[in-house]
Amino acid sequence: MYVYILGGFLGSGKTTLLMKLASMYSKKGAKVAILVNESGEIGVDGATLRQEGYDAVELPDGCICCSLSGTLQSALKNIKRDIDPDIIIVEPTGLALPHKVRELVHYSMIDPEEIHIIGIADIQRFDDLIKKKEEFFKRQMFAADFILINKSDLAAPEKMDAAIEWLKTEYPDKPMIPVSTKTGENLDKIYEMMK
Numbered sequence: 723m724y725v726y727i728l729g730g731f732l733g734s735g736k737t738t739l740l741m742k743l744a745s746m747y748s749k750k751g752a753k754v755a756i757l758v759n760e761s762g763e764i765g766v767d768g769a770t771l772r773q774e775g776y777d778a779v780e781l782p783d784g785c786i787c788c789s790l791s792g793t794l795q796s797a798l799k800n801i802k803r804d805i806d807p808d809i810i811i812v813e814p815t816g817l818a819l820p821h822k823v824r825e826l827v828h829y830s831m832i833d834p835e836e837i838h839i840i841g842i843a844d845i846q847r848f849d850d851l852i853k854k855k856e857e858f859f860k861r862q863m864f865a866a867d868f869i870l871i872n873k874s875d876l877a878a879p880e881k882m883d884a885a886i887e888w889l890k891t892e893y894p895d896k897p898m899i900p901v902s903t904k905t906g907e908n909l910d911k912i913y914e915m916m917k
């Protein structure tokens with residue numbers, strides 16, 4: 723059972739990616755469970771996800787990396803017991819620290835080798851984020867196995883290049899890929915990496 727944790731600031735595109743990933747895995751015949759802890763713009767809720775045919779669990783308001791850590795762990799145990807999926811996709815809130823979520827997932831008896839963090843950086847708000855919330859942004863990204871620079875459809879190539887350069891300086895060993903979770907640009911590359 724693989725667990726993918728989507729780490730990225732508020733509005734970076736986590737839910738949009740989650741929907742694409744869930745659909746990709748379902749088409750491949752994998753059993754997908756979704757765990758969401760958000761009050762997002764798209765406002766995807768458990769009921770909508772279940773209507774789409776996914777096993778979805780919605781966690782109440784609060785943050786799964788701190789106040790709701792116990793709730794996250796019991797939700798994972800229930801998912802394992804009742805659904806036994808091939809893949810669990812976890813969307814924490816945009817203020818969660820993904821490495822903390824990973825620790826908690828690991829405490830729920832999931833092999834650390836099977837837990838992956840996908841970092842999502844929003845190109846539209848990139849300059850703002852590194853100016854105003856640099857430390858937090860770095861803490862969100864440092865634990866990612868790879869970084870998606872999302873909303874490529876909105877960015878001029880120079881802006882994308884500058885963001886990649888900044889990220890490469892901070893994280894020389896991490897793969898980073900410009901994507902648009904909306905138009906689907908480069909998502910095939912991500913799917914290949916996740917096989």
Ligand SMILES: Nc1nc2c(ncn2[C@@H]2O[C@H](COP(=O)(O)OP(=O)(O)OP(=O)(O)O)[C@@H](O)[C@H]2O)c(=O)[nH]1
Binds near residue numbers: 733
């Ligand atoms: N143009 C463009 N818009 C995008 C892209 N990905 C997401 N968006 C838009 O950005 C907004 C936020 O996307 P979400 O997927 O809700 O982001 P999120 O990270 O789940 O947001 P929170 O859960 O609120 O933290 C929505 O209006 C999306 O339609 C993209 O690749 N390109």
Ligand SMILES: [Mg+2]
Binds near residue numbers: 738762813
């Ligand atoms: Mg969301």
